[in-house]
Amino acid sequence: MKKGDHLFLVDGSGYIFRAYHALPPLTRKSDGLPVGAVSGFCNMLWKLVSEARDTSVGVTPTHFAVIFDHSSKTFRNELYPEYKANRSAPPEDLVPQFAVIREATRAFDLPCIEMEGFEADDLIATYARLAREAGADVTVISSDKDLMQLVGPQVSMYDSMKDRQIGVPEVIEKWGVPPEKMIDLQALTGDSVDNVPGIPGIGPKTAAQLIEQFGDLDTLLERAGEIKQNKRRENIVEFADKARISRELVRLRDDVEVSEKLGELVLNPLNGPKLVAFLKGMEFTSLTRRVADATDTDASAVDAADVAVDAAAEMRGPDLDPGDAANAAVTATGQNDDTPQGLAKRRAAEAGSAKIDTTAYETLSDIEQLKAWCAMARETGVVAFDTETTSLDAMQAELVGFSLAVPEAAPDTGELKVRACYAPLAHSNGVGDLLGGGGLQPGQMPVRAALDELKALLEEPAVLKIGQNLKYDMLVMAQHNIEIKSFDDTMLLSYVLDAGQGGHGMDALSERWLGHKTIGYKDVTGSGKSAIPFAQVAIDKATAYAAEDAEVTLRLWHALKVRLVSEGMTSVYERLERPLAPVLMRMEQRGIRVDRQILSRLSGELAQxxxxxxxxxxxxxxxxxxxxxxxxxxxxxxxxxxxxxxxxxxxxxxxxxxxxxxxxxxxxxxxxxxxxxxxxxxxxxxxxxxxxxxxxxxxxxxxHTSFAMAATTTGRLSSSDPNIQNIPVRTAEGRKIRTAFVAEPGNVLISADYSQIELRVLAHVANIPQLTQAFADGVDIHAMTASEMFGVPIEGMPSEVRRRAKAINFGIIYGISAFGLANQLSIERSEAGDYIRKYFERFPGIKDYMDATKAEAKENGYVTTIFGRRAHYPEIRSSNPQVRAFNERAAINAPIQGSAADIIRRAMVRMEPALEAAGMQARMLLQVHDELIFETAEADADKIIPVIVEVMENAAMPAIDMAVPLQVDARAAKNWDQAH
DNA sequence: CCTATCTCTTA
DNA sequence: GTAAGAGATAGGT
Missing domain, CATH: 1.20.1060.10 (Taq DNA Polymerase; Chain T, domain 4)
Known part of the structure; x- marks a missing residue:
């Protein structure tokens, strides 16, 4: 930085509070995230940076930074424990916005600076001094009097809300003293907001007059006896020490060891698409338009940005105890509590408030009734939907009927009223003869006409469809060429909010949240040998069962959806869960060809x-x-x-x-x-x-396998009926099974898998320099580990040495124990313990990561992936050492396994649009944790592979810029064995 | 007929 | 040492 340069320093924290209080309360994004302060902040920043580029305005910054307070604890608390002690916590709807505002700053491509132990003001003072010494000019964007001590020939302040420049004359005009005397003045007056004591009875006017008279604080305190007014003189003598402490509290530190150097604050040209993407994500329509116009960005061509994941981490509110929440009455504070937490509490109470009456449901027997219900759903804009079918296997299921539920418009009574109905379509008489299941039961509407009505409703984007495990219903409806547009899934909501806290099936959720035991499937169909198909269940019984499911689903949604915002899980749900459901639905629908002959031949060989x-x-x-x-x-x-x-x-x-x-x-x-x-x-x-x-x-x-989205605690998928995620691969014999998974004639299968993704995630989250470097250099990671630990050169390393290092690397991911490693390597437990100690010596960051993760799990009851997904471990505080140790290992593993799972989820969500954009005809068929299987025309494989690899390798971006590159290997072949 | 136990397969 | 699903047996209902 040099003479002629101009540094703008924005007092970010000061700005947040001003923006918050200046704007109407409870400005919210459509998902309920409060964004008033974010909006004010973005408008202010935009004004600054756009004017800064307008050279007709006198002052143009060459350097720019936004400075934030890091936390409430600073060195001042050690000087004076009461400092800022009377500060109340920030408003609850402001809390989640702090992190979003940092994200906003980054979206503007501006340095976002904060430092533990120091206030934003100290950092501003430090940068101002550095710039001054370099001969540059400084403008501090703030109107805070605490910063006025910095004003001088090269440093001025700017109050962007009042559009007012504050220089030396303005300070004197306002306070009656020049900037360099501001410290003494504040030492005398104190500050009730920050709890700086000062001297009682002395306000700004008296203080200015005293400083004028005596020159400075020390002289004043020395010669206090000369003051004529009795009370004032006594106070100054008595509280002289308080004044001295106050002076140290208000004096800004300008010698902070800042991490970003001045040169790094250079103002770069604005990245239009990046900023537009963020603003679009925040739903700031008019600012989006202004920025798009000014930067020549086509806003319609930019995808709304990922909601900040860091934001999610900071947004957590107090965790609700599900059991209590279900029964919680509306508390006195809850009644008018407009915070996300207050809302969530109220909604949970409302959802479980009414007794569910399964005899009160309507059975729809003609098309007019259905039309009336569809109209009602359009009116409310929200409808719960559930299908009843002949089979648990969605690919073979025939639609038997469907149920709907809508919330009833009711004044704010603290209760949720729900209307629900069942539309039977294909119930048959149970009196099956040899020719088939008998005729249709009476009182059912024509299927064709009903499906037409249903299609219009389900495909209407303005009506939110709510389901429990909607992927199943999507698959059923897809057989009738019906797509479900605009939906929420209560199973996925529960999974995002409460993974690890119990099951996410409807029966469990109903008991947990509504205190209601639902009618069981077996209660209506019977079980075992005497079970009847659902199609043969009497319509009145079916109505009670099916409509209850829709009502329960709607009530669960009412209780769960609002928790996304209050617990900071919106982005996980909206980026990693909901959009994946239709993707998996299509994968299940496509299925994969399995060659019966190959299996049959293998079976014979195996039998022999x-x-x-x-x-x-x-x-x-x-x-x-x-x-x-x-x-x-x-x-x-x-x-x-x-x-x-x-x-x-x-x-x-x-x-x-x-x-x-x-x-x-x-x-x-x-x-x-x-x-x-x-x-x-x-x-x-x-x-x-x-x-x-x-x-x-x-x-x-x-x-057609079935992928379960909510089965694991970590965020992985599971596969069943059949499980295609455990098809053998390790032995030559087993691999033969894979040759039976084939492409159709003329096609090939493509297998693309992440190389060492979990170790890469570990290197990133635990920040291990050697691992990061090894991955950057592309060296054999297990050999590198062995070399570090045993001092053996990588060249010509014995395979046994590498094998041990490999086992240890895996052990680390699994939350290693000497017992487990000893078992794995068939060595003594003491020897395994030595290995572990050695490993921690060579990679101390790993030990730190493990300890920090354990502590986090104990503190919060959950751990978090790099994308904000939570895995709960309620038993981690168990007094049983075995249970506790197990939960600790799981908690150590979850962020690693879960982050990797999140990465491939992101890749899957983006894959279909990316293939389409590239004009590629390739179909994603299977996921095996770190591998995706596609099928495509043989001739296209070479063109498609780079597209797939690109999407997978960049899947963490832009939410996370990993310290380690992701590597994907992909191959095409006629069968899975050769492709893998 | 249902459930628990043991074993084995995958990442 | 993490995360899953599934098949066969054995023993209860």
């Missing part, structure tokens, strides 16, 4: 191999027994044959785990080896080659 082994096993055992029974096997091995080294499971049975059998085999016994081999073959046969063909859909001839 297993039979041969079984015969040898019986021979060696000397008797016929059930080889698949661990109980019988344990008795043969350890009781009958008396092999040594047997251990017991927790139920007292002999353990026959693969590890135990391997140990026996290593000791030279023949039988255990054969058991291990037999188990591998029978496992592959029963779980894969025999079971998979049963999942081939007769219509599509493909296998």
């Amino acid at each position: 191999g297993a039979a041969a082994l079984e015969a040898e096993i019986q021979e060696l055992a000397g008797e016929n027994f059930n080889v698949g029974s661990p109980k019988q096997l344990g008795e043969i091995l350890f009781d009958k044959m008396s092999l040594p080294g047997g251990s017991k499971t927790k139920t007292g049975q002999w353990s026959t785990s693969a590890q135990a059998l391997e140990d026996l085999a290593a000791a030279g016994h023949e039988l255990p080896r054969k058991i291990v081999d037999w188990r591998q073959l029978t496992k592959l046969k029963s779980t894969y080659t025999d079971a998979l063909p049963g999942f081939i859909n007769p219509e599509t001839k493909r296998v």
Whole structure:
């Protein structure tokens, strides 16, 4: 920085409060996030930076920074513990805006500066001094009197709200003393807001007069005896010390060791699209337009930005206790409490307020009734929707009926009133004869006409559809060419808010939040052998069951949706959960081709191999027994044959785990080896080659897995019916199963997987320089670890050394214990402990990360991914050491596993639009935690792979700029084994 | 017929 | 040591 340069320093914290109080209260984004202060702040910044570029205005900044207070604790508290002690907490609807405002600053591409232990004013003073010494001019954007001591020939202030320049004459005019005497003046007057004592009875006028008379504070205190007024003289003598302390409190530190140097504050050209994206995300329409115009940005071509994830972290309010919340009466403060927390509390009470009456539902028997309900839903703009079908398998399910629920417009009684109905469409008579299930039950409307009405409602973007696990209903409706536009999903809401706090199924949520036990599916259909299809349930019973589900769903939404804002989870829900549902729906709908012949052939081979082994096993055992029974096997091995080294499971049975059998085999016994081999073959046969063909859909001839979005605590998906996330890959035998997952003729499968994503996430979150460097250099990460730990050069490293380092790396991710590592490596626990100590010595950041994560989990009851997702561990404070240790390990693992899960979710949400934008015909079929499988025409594969890789490698951006690059390997082939 | 236990598969 | 789902057996209802 040099002479002629001009530094603008914005007092960000001061500005936040002014913007907050200047603007109408409770300006909210459509999702309820309060944004009044953010809006005021953005308008002010925009005014500053746009005028700054207007050279017709006299002052043009070359450098710019926005300075914030870091926290309420500063060095001043050590000088004087009462400093700012009477400050009340900021208003609750302002709290979530602090982080958003920092995000806003970054969206303007401006340095956003704060430092622990110092106030914004100290940083401003420091930068002002540095700039002054470099010969530059400074303008402090603030009207705070605390900063006026900085004013001088090169430094002025600017009150942007009053559009007023504050220089030396203005300070003298206002306070009666020049800027350099402001410290003494404030020392005398004190400050009731900041709890700076000063001297009683002395206000600004008297103080100015005294300073005028004596020159400065020290002289005044020395010669206080000369003051004529008795009371004033006594006070000055008595409170001289208080004045001296006050002087130190108001004197700004201009020697802070600032992290950003002056040169880094250079004002860069504005990034139009980046700022427009942010403003659009905040729904500031007129400012968005102004900025777009001024920067020549096409606002319609810019996607609204990710809501700041850092914001989410700071937005957490007091966690609601779900059990209490359900029964909580509206508290005295809750009644008029317009904070997000107050609203959430009220809504929870309202949702569970009314007794649910399952006899009060309407059954819709003709199309006019349905039309009336659709009109009602359009009126309210919100409708809960649920389908009833013939099957849990959405791909084979036939629609039997559907239910709707709407909130009733009612004055603010503190109760939620709901109307619900059921529209039966295909209920048949149970009197099934050999020709089929009998005729239709009476009182049902024509299906065709009903679906037309329903389609118009579900596809109407202005009506919010609410469902519980809507992915299922989407899949069912997709069979009828109906898309559900504009929706919320109570299961996903619960998952985002309460992952780890229990199940997210409707029955569990209803009990937890509404204190209501729903009618069970089995209560209407019966169970086991006497179960009847839902289509044969009597319509009145079906109405009670189905409409209740819609009512409960609507009530749950009422209670849960508002918690997104009060708990700072909006961005997780809106970016990582809700948009993924339709993506997964389409993946499930597409399915993947599985070659029946290949499986059948494999099954035969496996059967032969297993039979041969079984015969040898019986021979060696000397008797016929059930080889698949661990109980019988344990008795043969350890009781009958008396092999040594047997251990017991927790139920007292002999353990026959693969590890135990391997140990026996290593000791030279023949039988255990054969058991291990037999188990591998029978496992592959029963779980894969025999079971998979049963999942081939007769219509599509493909296998359609079901992805569960709310099954894990960490944010991973799970897969079932069949589980395609545990198809064998480690052994050559097992990999043969993968050759049966094939592309259609003329197509290929593409497999794209993240390389070492969890270790990369670890390097990022724990900030480990060696790991970061190794990934940047692209070196073998396990070899690097081994080299650091054991001092072995990477070149020519023995594979055993690398293997151990690899196990330790994984162990770290899993929240390592000496016990676990010892088991994994088959070494002594003491030796494993030595390894761990060594690791922590070489990578001390890892230990810090683990300790900090444990502490965070204990403090909050949850841990957080880099995108703000929370995983709760309510048992982490357990007095049982085993339970506690387990929860600690899980809590250490969750941010790593969960962040990786978030990254691939982001990639999946962006993938389809990206492929489309690139003009690519490729269909995403499967997700296996760090891998995505696509199918595409063979000729297109080479063009598509770079698009896929690009989306996956940049999936964390722009929310998180990772310290480590993400690497994706992708390959195309005819089957999954070759593509992987 | 349902549930718990054990084992094994994946990332 | 983390996170899942599933099959076979065994034992209760």
